[in-house]
Ligand code: SF4
């Protein structure tokens with residue numbers, strides 16, 4: 074999905090000054106893509122089982138835990154990971170900071186695939202998937218439902234992402250005029266492309282409000298939407314750092330030039346995280362739930378781990394010297410991502426308690442399907458950049474590998 | 475032009491001011507909390523009196539028959555219907571609380587008590603609020619919470635949301651449905667009523683209008699424990715009464731206010747938390763909390779539209795700043811690179 078080397082190559086290429094976008098070309102059959110294909114094959118096998126025998130044949134979900142990793146990972150966490158495009162568009166186009174510009178494109182590409190696959194994989198999880206269109210159909214759609222809001226917004230955002238990307242296709246197919254016209258109104262889609270993730274990333278948190286007492290007080294709060302939004306934006310920035318560092322490690326590249334940008338992003342992450350923690354802990358105090366921090370068994374432990382991995386990046390990033398070191402930036406970003414993943418898993422699964430006797434841990438086939446979805450995403454990305462002029466012209470043979 | 479710190483701050487400040495102004499103007503409108511829905515005027519429901527229940531499970535088999543549900547075999551005998559909980563095959567189940575020697579019926583110590591589990595037909599149901607496709611609906615007329623499988627997408631949000639763990643998804647079939655009591659709505663169309671109430675030999679489960687059941691609840695709670703009293707079977711007005719010593723009820727009517735109130739209510743001699751019903755639920759429905767939040771953020775789509783206007787303006791200014799011609803390409807940004 075995101076932790077693969079391609080976007081970082083993009084960054085490296087983008088650094089080589091302005092080159093017009095070209096397809097990278099090259100062979101689609103590499104050891105890496107073969108591994109991906111095998112993983113996809115395995116997951117297709119289990120998906121077939123799911124469609125032939127029902128969800129119970131493959132997953133461990135049950136009526137006490139009706140949502141498993143196909144919801145929590147494939148949608149809630151995966152779309153968070155895919156917030157790189159959202160976060161970069163926010164600083165670059167809305168706050169008008171052109172210097173971040175060359176980080177936008179790789180981030181947006183990862184978002185395109187993260188969201189498209191996240192949206193499509195919902196069909197695997199829906200019990201009555203053949204009715205999925207009802208959710209956007211007048212007469213069926215129920216606007217009071219938080220899930221309606223999430224579904225409508227994510228669908229629109231996927232559409233917007235493809236529109237934002239369409240210049241690449243139009244160029245490929247030689248529609249220069251159309252491309253020019255589209256570019257004139259692109260600012261509208263950029264605005265929309267920032268609004269929609271703001272809406273649905275926060276709504277992913279709102280989903281839990283109606284669960285009431287079934288969500289432990291350390292997580293249940295009317296501020297869930299704000300907390301989910303803040304961590305989603307942070308995830309977007311952290312992903313950009315991870316992708317950039319990946320290049321430095323994987324290709325032994327000197328990324329001296331990029332560092333100032335990345336350290337600024339580190340500073341942004343620090344700021345948002347501080348706000349997040351102040352709001353989260355302040356809310357616990359106001360609701361009187363703070364005393365549950367040490368008295369709730371496993372849930373307390375999970376909460377404290379979350380706090381630790383959120384506080385660690387703040388401590389690291391608070392030192393300007395650390396912000397200049399790639400290793401420290403990476404450590405902080407990884408810690409932040411871990412925190413955001415844990416926060417989502419905790420809120421949806423650990424904090425969720427419908428009464429005694431119910432347990433959930435994903436089955437191996439269930440996990441294989443999730444891994445397969447990630448593999449599809451990565452493979453699609455590779456094919457995409459090799460066949461379409463997404464990336465600026467490459468200049469080093471290493472980058473084309 | 476080059477991006478300077480100053481014009482960055484100016485843009486950010488302008489955007490921030492606009493957002494703050496928008497929030498300030500819209501906050502009062504959005505702050506209107508949605509109240510919990512009340513039980514409709516002509517509501518119907520059930521009263522389950524655990525002290526009258528003998529655990530015969532006649533209601534369970536009547537429910538299976540009335541709703542065409544398959545038997546469930548949990549003990550491997552393939553002889554009886556033996557569900558232990560609500561499930562994709564079971565809308566109604568009788569469970570038992572057991573303590574110590576189990577000598578005393580309806581006593582918490584060394585006693586036992588039955589409890590009937592089925593949909594409570596909430597006044598303001600979480601399942602209805604959660605369902606994105608209106609498959610779960612509350613009938614305005616009698617307040618029955620219905621399920622329409624032809625609308626359902628199988629997302630299981632209702633399963634997760636119901637505070638009483640009622641809706642059950644069918645995990646063992648490629649064409650799953652949500653299993654949930656609909657108060658025999660198909661029998662009501664034929665002038666009949668809930669099969670469980672009709673079949674109950676002791677009047678532990680009775681069906682009636684919400685008002686009549688309220689009166690019956692008041693009557694029973696006013697009884698003097700130990701004194702003989704008459705209890706109706708099937709419905710409060712059936713006239714088919716049997717005599718029994720009045721039980722000692724705990725001082726709580728489950729469903730009167732819990733999570734906004736329900737149309738199926740319970741009386742018992744044993745505290746309800748021992749009967750696996752969640753205690754301490756707020757009187758305000760969770761659906762009201764959730765929809766208030768949604769309405770605050772998205773009511774009339776005012777906030778999103780204002781935000782969109784701000785964002786589009788910012789993006790438009792961005793594109794102007796960077797381009798004198800109209801060749802704006804978000805991927806080929808002349809200002810890209812380091813400053
Ligand atoms: S008990 Fe559960 S399923 Fe029944 S109406 Fe209430 S929320 Fe819906």
Ligand code: SF4
Nearest residue numbers: 605626627629630632
């Ligand atoms: S599973 Fe069906 S009835 Fe339940 S919330 Fe989803 S669409 Fe509605």
Ligand code: SF4
Nearest residue numbers: 527528530531533674
């Ligand atoms: S039919 Fe009546 S007495 Fe028998 S188990 Fe059901 S509620 Fe209890």
